[in-house]
Amino acid sequence: METPVIVAIDGPSGTGKSSTSKAVAAKLGLAYLDTGAQYRAMTWWMLNNGVDVTDPAEVALAAGKPQIVSGTDPAAPVISVDGQDVSAPIRTQQVTSAVSAVSAVPEVRGRLVELQRAAAAGAARGIVVEGRDIGTTVLPDATLKIYLTASEEARAARRNGELKGKEAVGLAATREALAKRDAADSGRRTSPLAKADDAVEVDTTELTLDQVVERIVTLIGERAAR
Numbered sequence: 009m010e011t012p013v014i015v016a017i018d019g020p021s022g023t024g025k026s027s028t029s030k031a032v033a034a035k036l037g038l039a040y041l042d043t044g045a046q047y048r049a050m051t052w053w054m055l056n057n058g059v060d061v062t063d064p065a066e067v068a069l070a071a072g073k074p075q076i077v078s079g080t081d082p083a084a085p086v087i088s089v090d091g092q093d094v095s096a097p098i099r100t101q102q103v104t105s106a107v108s109a110v111s112a113v114p115e116v117r118g119r120l121v122e123l124q125r126a127a128a129a130g131a132a133r134g135i136v137v138e139g140r141d142i143g144t145t146v147l148p149d150a151t152l153k154i155y156l157t158a159s160e161e162a163r164a165a166r167r168n169g170e171l172k173g174k175e176a177v178g179l180a181a182t183r184e185a186l187a188k189r190d191a192a193d194s195g196r197r198t199s200p201l202a203k204a205d206d207a208v209e210v211d212t213t214e215l216t217l218d219q220v221v222e223r224i225v226t227l228i229g230e231r232a233a234r
């Protein structure tokens with residue numbers, strides 16, 4: 009049997025991690041795991057269960073309670089908490105604003121990293137895992153590590169385009185919110201957002217999604233042939 013291909017894709021918000029990871033996994037017949045969705049699911053549960061998300065001790069005490077289950081099909085990446093499909097509610101502004109505080113708590117990370125490693129270990133052909141600390145902490149022996157970047161302007165424009173008609177707040181506010189979340193994610197003590205020393209950096213500012221996908225598929229082919 010062939011060795012499973014493990015691909016770690018990290019980077020700041022709005023650089024294209026989810027779109028790229030799903031497309032790469034679908035193209036190569038690999039599983040896909042959105043670890044950001046798991047931190048969002050944990051945050052959604054805390055907000056719905058009266059946990060003060062600004063109090064790390066309270067968050068730590070509650071971290072073991074929700075049962076989070078992630079699907080790994082890139083064509084239908086579902087996520088549930090205690091049996092309830094939360095794919096939509098984890099994307100609200102309320103969750104987005106609170107997720108960095110929850111994800112900074114070591115007990116939360118410990119719990120979710122365990123789920124993430126189990127998903128990778130169970131992927132027979134291999135998996136594309138996206139997040140903030142996959143290459144540095146979760147899967148340090150990944151076959152290929154990618155660190156996606158893009159200018160703040162491009163990321164804000166992409167995210168703002170997505171929010172139109174839903175919870176749109178305007179370009180400047182979107183940009184500010186992205187910068188704030190990236191600063192919190194990069195500045196936390198446990199497993200901050202960071203590029204692994206052996207990651208390949210791909211700046212997506214001037215690339216189409218198809219071009220980014222092609223580049224990564226080529227890199228995977230080269231690594232797998234080694």
Ligand SMILES: Nc1ncnc2c1ncn2[C@@H]1O[C@H](COP(=O)(O)OP(=O)(O)OP(=O)(O)O)[C@@H](O)[C@H]1O
Nearest residue numbers: 020021022023024025026027166170212215216217
């Ligand atoms: N190379 C690209 N060129 C233009 N738009 C892109 C590109 N890659 C992704 N997008 C668009 O940018 C938006 C954000 O992409 P995506 O959700 O994949 O980013 P992300 O890094 O996973 O964000 P987050 O970390 O906030 O979840 C989406 O609307 C997506 O369609």
Ligand SMILES: Nc1ccn([C@@H]2O[C@H](COP(=O)(O)O)[C@@H](O)[C@H]2O)c(=O)n1
Nearest residue numbers: 043044045047107108111139140141193
């Ligand atoms: N490996 C990860 C992945 C995500 N986070 C935290 O979750 C937030 C939401 O992530 P999205 O990719 O859905 O935007 C993110 O801002 C981080 O706070 C993380 O800590 N580690």
